[in-house]
Amino acid sequence: MTITPHGSLKKAPPLTIPPRQAARLPESDAAAGGLFEAIQRGEAFETVVHEATRGEKPVLEVSNFNLWYGEAQALHDISLVCPDGKVTALIGPSGCGKSTLLRCVNRMNDLIDSVRVSGDMTLNGESIYTAGVDVIELRKRIGMVFQKPNPFPMSIYENVVYSLRIDGERDRSVLDEVCEQSLRGAGLWDEAKDRLQSSALAMSGGQQQRLCIARAIAAEPDVLLLDEPCSALDPIATGRIEELIDELKGTYSILIVTHNMQQASRASDYTAFMYLGRLVEFGPTDEIFLQPRLKETEDYVTGRFG
Amino acid sequence: MKVKSTDRILVWSLRAASATAGSLVLLILCFLVLESVEGITRVGAGRFLNDPGWHPSQGAESEFSLVPMIAATIASTIGAILLAGPVGVLAAVFCRFYAPPKLARAFRSIVELLAGIPSVVYGFWGLVTLVPLVRELAPPGASLLAGILVLAMMIVPTVALLAFAALKNVPPGHLEGATALGLSRWTTIVKVVFPSAASGLGVAIVLGTMRAIGETMAVLMVCGNITKVPSSLFDPVRTLTANIALELGYATQEHRAVLFVSGLALMIMIVLLVFVQERLQRRARLA
Numbered sequence: 001m002t003i004t005p006h007g008s009l010k011k012a013p014p015l016t017i018p019p020r021q022a023a024r025l026p027e028s029d030a031a032a033g034g035l036f037e038a039i040q041r042g043e044a045f046e047t048v049v050h051e052a053t054r055g056e057k058p059v060l061e062v063s064n065f066n067l068w069y070g071e072a073q074a075l076h077d078i079s080l081v082c083p084d085g086k087v088t089a090l091i092g093p094s095g096c097g098k099s100t101l102l103r104c105v106n107r108m109n110d111l112i113d114s115v116r117v118s119g120d121m122t123l124n125g126e127s128i129y130t131a132g133v134d135v136i137e138l139r140k141r142i143g144m145v146f147q148k149p150n151p152f153p154m155s156i157y158e159n160v161v162y163s164l165r166i167d168g169e170r171d172r173s174v175l176d177e178v179c180e181q182s183l184r185g186a187g188l189w190d191e192a193k194d195r196l197q198s199s200a201l202a203m204s205g206g207q208q209q210r211l212c213i214a215r216a217i218a219a220e221p222d223v224l225l226l227d228e229p230c231s232a233l234d235p236i237a238t239g240r241i242e243e244l245i246d247e248l249k250g251t252y253s254i255l256i257v258t259h260n261m262q263q264a265s266r267a268s269d270y271t272a273f274m275y276l277g278r279l280v281e282f283g284p285t286d287e288i289f290l291q292p293r294l295k296e297t298e299d300y301v302t303g304r305f306g
Numbered sequence: 307m308k309v310k311s312t313d314r315i316l317v318w319s320l321r322a323a324s325a326t327a328g329s330l331v332l333l334i335l336c337f338l339v340l341e342s343v344e345g346i347t348r349v350g351a352g353r354f355l356n357d358p359g360w361h362p363s364q365g366a367e368s369e370f371s372l373v374p375m376i377a378a379t380i381a382s383t384i385g386a387i388l389l390a391g392p393v394g395v396l397a398a399v400f401c402r403f404y405a406p407p408k409l410a411r412a413f414r415s416i417v418e419l420l421a422g423i424p425s426v427v428y429g430f431w432g433l434v435t436l437v438p439l440v441r442e443l444a445p446p447g448a449s450l451l452a453g454i455l456v457l458a459m460m461i462v463p464t465v466a467l468l469a470f471a472a473l474k475n476v477p478p479g480h481l482e483g484a485t486a487l488g489l490s491r492w493t494t495i496v497k498v499v500f501p502s503a504a505s506g507l508g509v510a511i512v513l514g515t516m517r518a519i520g521e522t523m524a525v526l527m528v529c530g531n532i533t534k535v536p537s538s539l540f541d542p543v544r545t546l547t548a549n550i551a552l553e554l555g556y557a558t559q560e561h562r563a564v565l566f567v568s569g570l571a572l573m574i575m576i577v578l579l580v581f582v583q584e585r586l587q588r589r590a591r592l593a
Contacts (some may be wrong), residue, residue, distance in 0.1 A: 105487055113407065140488035150479030153502045163487050166497070212483070219487070 003293070027082035035296045036305075048293045049080065049223065050283025053270060054178045056083030059253040060105060060223050065119035067100060067109070074100050076277045077119070082223065082270075087245060087254040089268035091261065096274040098257045102225050106134050106142040117267050124222055140167075143216030143252075144225040144252065147230050149208035151215070156183075156192050159200045159211055163219035178218050185251075186214035187244050206237025213244065217252065225247065226256040230263065242267050261301055273297045322459060325517040332360055342570040345563025354567060360533040362553070362561035370564045374533045376571065378450065378543035381536060382525060383518040385454035390518075391511050396463025398510075401466075402473040414470070429527030431457040437528055445539040448530030456524045461514040468513055470552065472506025473499060485505035505589040512583040516581075519575055522547035546572050 038045060040228045043286055058081035067075035075097050082088045090098035100109070107128065109115045121128040128138060140163065151159050158165070160182050161175045169175060178198070183189040188210045191201075206207050209229060213282065216224060226245070230238040245254060264271055271288040273281045281288060281297045292298045299305040349370050357371035397417070401410045433448075436455055441447025476499050484494040500507070522545075530542020531552060544552075546568045554565050 018518065108485060136488050136490055138488075139486060144483075144486035144488075146479060146482060146486075148479055150477065150483040152480060152483065152498055153389065166487070166493055167487055215483075215487070225486075 002170055012033070022096045035280070035294065036275060039278055039280075044077075045278070047279045048281040048283075048297075049079075050281075050287055050293070052284045052287065053081060053083070053282060056081065058082060059084040059124060060255065062101070062124045063120055063122075065101070065104065065121060066117060067097075067104060068116045069112070070114040075104075075117075078274075078279045080272055080279060080282060082253055082255050084253050085250050086269040087249050087256060087267055088270040088272065088304070089264040090123065090255065090257045090272050090274060091264050091300070092274035092280075093305075094259075095276075097277040098272075098274050099227055102227055102255060102257050105223070105225055106139045108144070110135060136139045140220075141222045142221055142225060143213075143219060143223070145209065145227065146214055147228045149205055149212050151208050151211050154203055155197045155212060156200045156203070157196040160214050160218050162215060168239035181216040182218040183211075185217050185248070186210045187240065187247070188214055204237070206233050206240060208217070209233060209237065209241060210244065213241075213248075217248070221252070223253045223255060226254060228257050228259060231259060238263070241276050261289075261303065265301075273300060275300075333364055338566060338570050338573055341563060341566035345352075345560065345567045349560055349564055349567075353516070354564070360549075362557070362564060368560060372546070372559070372564075372568055372571065374535045375544055375546045375549045375568060377535045378453075378529070379519060379545040379547070379572075381576075382453045382457055382529070382545060385450070385514055386457035387511060387515050389454065389458035390462045390465050391515055394462045394510065394514065395469045395507055397462070397466045398469035398473055399499075401470055403491060403495060403499075417466050420459075420570050421467060425460060425521060425524045426527075427462050428456050429524035432481045432524060432528040440537075440540065444538075446530060446542060448528055448542050449540045450529065450536045450543045453529040453543065453545070454524045454539070456528050457521055458517045460521060460524060461517050464517050465510045465514040468510035469503075469507050470562045472503045472510060475506055476502050506587045508586040509583050510584065512579050516576055517581075519572065519579075520547065522551050526551055 019215070020250070035045065060082035062078055062080040065075055065078040066073065078097075078101060080088075080101075090101060092098050102110050104117065105121060105123075105128070109117070117129065117184060120130070123141065125134065152162065155177075157179055160179045161169070164175060164178060180189060180193075183192055188207060193205060200208065204209060209232075213224075213229075230241050233241065244265060245256065249269070256264075256268065258267075268285045270283065271285045272279055272290065273292075275296070281292060281294050283293075288297060289301050292301065296305070353370050354372045357369040359369045360374060361367070361369045401413050401417075405413060423564055432452055432455070436452050437447040437449075439447075440449055440452045440455075455467060480498050480502055481494065484498045489497065499583075525545050526548035529548060531544040532539065532542040532547055533549070535542050536543045549567050550569055554562070557565055
């Protein structure tokens with residue numbers, strides 16, 4: 001993989017939006033003072049879903065999903081599909097529930113005692129939330145990369161093959177093979193191959209994050225969850241991660257949470273815009289960024305709001 | 307310039323306070339060394355290890371072997387830490403990872419309370435409850451085993467609280483990462499939490515050990531205080547600390563000086579442990 005400085009990534013589409021092209025809200029909502037105000041008042045509304053999202057084969061489906069932290073509802077009736085082999089981005093202002101939604105996919109929210117959910121998600125057609133699901137097995141099928149790189153305090157090699165180790169894989173040649181493939185997959189092989197036995201904590205932040213991606217893909221997950229994977233990285237490291245996402249596309253289905261509009265527009269195929277726990281608009285990234293149906297989405301993606 | 311003068315006052319009073327604290331420790335150490343030097347030169351260092359026994363007040367026939375007391379201190383400390391270490395660490399693990407929040411809070415308050423119970427109360431309880439129980443196993447009851455059990459009870463809270471703090475210091479990212487990889491809770495604890503908290507857990511054990519070495523009153527009450535190297539867990543023993551507490555009141559001349567030597571021996575053990583603890587803490591900070 002060649003190092004491309006962040007600035008020269010060519011995938012960014014122009015973010016200028018032709019005026020007047022965005023569809024208006026229905027009159028009734030507009031009269032009530034806009035969609036965001038309506039959401040703030042807790043009024044129900046229909047998510048705007050672009051038709052193009054329906055033709056794809058979904059790897060992950062979210063249906064009528066609600067989540068409460070104690071009494072406070074954090075997710076409201078979310079329905080969403082993550083198409084197979086594609087990158088789906090979750091965007092929205094802080095506190096809109098995008099990370100919460102992401103963490104529901106591998107049931108990380110089980111760790112929080114006060115969390116209650118309703119609705120369901122399915123991974124390749126299998127329910128994630130019905131009683132009796134083996135959460136451990138579920139998590140093994142889902143890779144996750146966090147905001148802050150979190151390699152374990154052990155060698156680079158051990159980090160990558162960790163998921164195999166805990167499944168009892170002892171065969172050195174298998175481990176070596178997986179280690180190399182995963183590190184290559186994460187674009188880290190050339191930098192790491194001569195120091196596989198040194199501590200992962202000695203790497204730079206960007207390298208650590210790619211190591212975490214290598215660790216996640218070593219288990220060959222059905223879907224890869226990325227929770228703001230670049231927010232703790234400098235622009236060059238961010239550029240490399242974005243390149244990597246582009247390379248992983250097709251092989252892996254990716255769901256990524258990001259605060260960075262450019263990143264969503266560059267890296268993703270589909271984009272879901274969330275606000276205060278609701279899914280507002282969901283469609284192909286080009287359409288969301290260039291021809292959003294809602295004025296609110298347009299305002300957000302162009303930076304006029306949020 | 308007014309701000310600066312109050313600042314100066316503050317700085318100087320802080321300096322005075324830390325100088326007082328630091329010099330007190332140094333003074334005690336100097337005092338111990340000075341008093342011991344007299345004992346070492348007058349009695350001869352070799353006799354502390356080679357004399358046949360401990361008969362310190364018999365004029366020219368006095369014997370000054372510290373071996374029984376050193377053996378008792380080491381045996382009771384090791385025994386206590388072998389019991390209290392695993393119990394304390396596992397209690398902390400339970401509290402941190404398994405207990406429901408309310409139970410965990412209650413449990414921690416109880417452990418904090420245990421840590422605050424005066425040692426004489428432990429000793430008292432040991433004397434009236436534990437010693438008779440041990441006596442049923444093998445007389446006389448007041449023994450190394452009773453001392454180990456009481457000491458273990460006393461240091462479990464210390465170890466548990468410090469271990470809990472060490473476990474809490476494990477970066478949440480490690481836990482999340484392990485969970486997301488599909489590790490079970492126990493695997494996460496053994497494979498991720500323990501390695502990353504190892505230094506902190508080490509500090510917990512070391513501080514527990516120091517408390518066990520220095521404990522005087524409780525062991526004095528339950529150990530039987532015979533100056534003989536123990537050959538079994540049921541033998542009565544006398545630790546270095548108990549020996550000082552028992553005899554300093556009436557000791558004179560060489561006897562008194564040798565007691566200071568045993569104090570110095572204790573101090574050296576503690577200094578070594580502090581050294582170990584500091585190294586562990588430095589590692590914990592780097593990890």
